[in-house]
Amino acid sequence: MTKVKVGFIGCGGIAQYHFGHFERMRDKAEIVATCDLLEERAKAAAERFGAKPYLDYKEMFEKEKLDALFVCVQPSAHDGMELIAIEKGIHLFVQKPMTLDMKYAKKVLAGIKKKKLVSAVGLQCRYAETLDIAKRWVAGKQIGMVSCYRLGGMPKVWWWRVKKESGGQVVEQTIHNYDLCRYIFGEVVRVQSACRRGVITDVENYDVEDASSTILTFANGIIGTFNTGCFGSGGGDITAFAPDGKLAYSIGGNYTITEPNMTITGKASNDYGQECDETFIDAVRGEIEADEILSPYSDAIKSLALVFAINESMDNGGIPVVPKV
Numbered sequence: 001m002t003k004v005k006v007g008f009i010g011c012g013g014i015a016q017y018h019f020g021h022f023e024r025m026r027d028k029a030e031i032v033a034t035c036d037l038l039e040e041r042a043k044a045a046a047e048r049f050g051a052k053p054y055l056d057y058k059e060m061f062e063k064e065k066l067d068a069l070f071v072c073v074q075p076s077a078h079d080g081m082e083l084i085a086i087e088k089g090i091h092l093f094v095q096k097p098m099t100l101d102m103k104y105a106k107k108v109l110a111g112i113k114k115k116k117l118v119s120a121v122g123l124q125c126r127y128a129e130t131l132d133i134a135k136r137w138v139a140g141k142q143i144g145m146v147s148c149y150r151l152g153g154m155p156k157v158w159w160w161r162v163k164k165e166s167g168g169q170v171v172e173q174t175i176h177n178y179d180l181c182r183y184i185f186g187e188v189v190r191v192q193s194a195c196r197r198g199v200i201t202d203v204e205n206y207d208v209e210d211a212s213s214t215i216l217t218f219a220n221g222i223i224g225t226f227n228t229g230c231f232g233s234g235g236g237d238i239t240a241f242a243p244d245g246k247l248a249y250s251i252g253g254n255y256t257i258t259e260p261n262m263t264i265t266g267k268a269s270n271d272y273g274q275e276c277d278e279t280f281i282d283a284v285r286g287e288i289e290a291d292e293i294l295s296p297y298s299d300a301i302k303s304l305a306l307v308f309a310i311n312e313s314m315d316n317g318g319i320p321v322v323p324k325v
């Protein structure tokens with residue numbers, strides 16, 4: 001098959017990550033158009049790939065014949081680009097969180113289904129090779145409860161600190177970890193969350209929560225807690241407890257299984273970001289089935305609903321909320 005012709009909307013931080021992956025799959029795909037509101041970003045990306053730069057995505061859609069589109073704008077900036085792409089039959093890779101508006105996400109999903117397009121969302125941690133080991137261990141045990149945390153720093157991009165732009169700490173950041181919880185333990189049917197502010201005091205224009213603690217109830221009866229914040233650096237893991245052992249899994253793919261007479265540790269050594277992008281491109285090329293994509297839009301929307309439910313609970317004094325698409 002000829003190379004997949006790819007366009008980018010948003011050529012900032014995460015786009016650079018994808019660009020590195022595209023450098024390593026030049027035999028399968030070529031970036032032909034790059035769009036950003038900031039001219040220097042669109043141009044720099046275009047020069048790197050011999051592509052055409054654009055400042056306006058509508059013009060890009062008019063002038064280019066794309067097979068696939070990567071949408072890498074900030075969470076609040078998804079203002080119709082996916083819908084135009086769908087209309088034109090362009091396959092979609094969208095960065096997480098795919099929007100801050102569930103109605104918009106549902107429209108995008110309906111379009112993807114109607115046009116039978118290949119879709120993927122940038123929840124690349126699902127591709128860590130050790131995740132299957134964690135999933136299998138959990139599937140073979142009676143898990144009583146889970147205990148999870150993620151503590152990281154505050155990303156420096158201007159929009160992150162403004163909740164109406166980023167969605168806040170849980171929606172923008174911890175969505176990766178909550179998505180892994182869904183992947184490993186199944187669907188969450190109820191959340192109750194509390195948050196706090198006042199730890200980060202020296203950042204202008206900052207109105208996101210510094211930390212939150214959430215109680216999760218899974219459909220299969222497992223209960224769990226998730227503590228997360230953006231005020232330090234502590235890493236994170238998901239620990240599952242069974243009567244006869246425990247599993248600790250970290251988002252980078254390290255794991256430790258502890259049972260009465262043994263301890264096993266391992267780590268992922270695959271480049272899971274590369275695999276995430278390459279799986280999408282291979283599916284667009286028809287070389288693999290689309291169901292090999294571990295995070296299609298249809299599944300990622302459930303993780304989006306989960307983090308929106310957590311926000312709703314923490315914004316309303318910890319009321320129980322049922323995540324719903």
Ligand SMILES: NC(=O)c1ccc[n+]([C@@H]2O[C@H](COP(=O)([O-])OP(=O)(O)OC[C@H]3O[C@@H](n4cnc5c(N)ncnc54)[C@H](O)[C@@H]3O)[C@@H](O)[C@H]2O)c1
Pocket residue numbers: 009010011012013014015035036037038041055057072073074075077095096097122123124157172
């Ligand atoms: N999967 C991951 O691990 C991961 C990591 C970092 C960021 N992200 C996600 O990627 C997205 C982008 O984050 P970032 O760090 O690259 O942000 P960024 O601010 O560095 O880049 C976003 C770019 O989008 C451009 N943009 C916004 N609206 C546009 C429009 N209408 N047309 C064209 N360009 C437009 C901006 O000018 C900016 O250059 C966010 O949703 C973020 O959550 C994902």
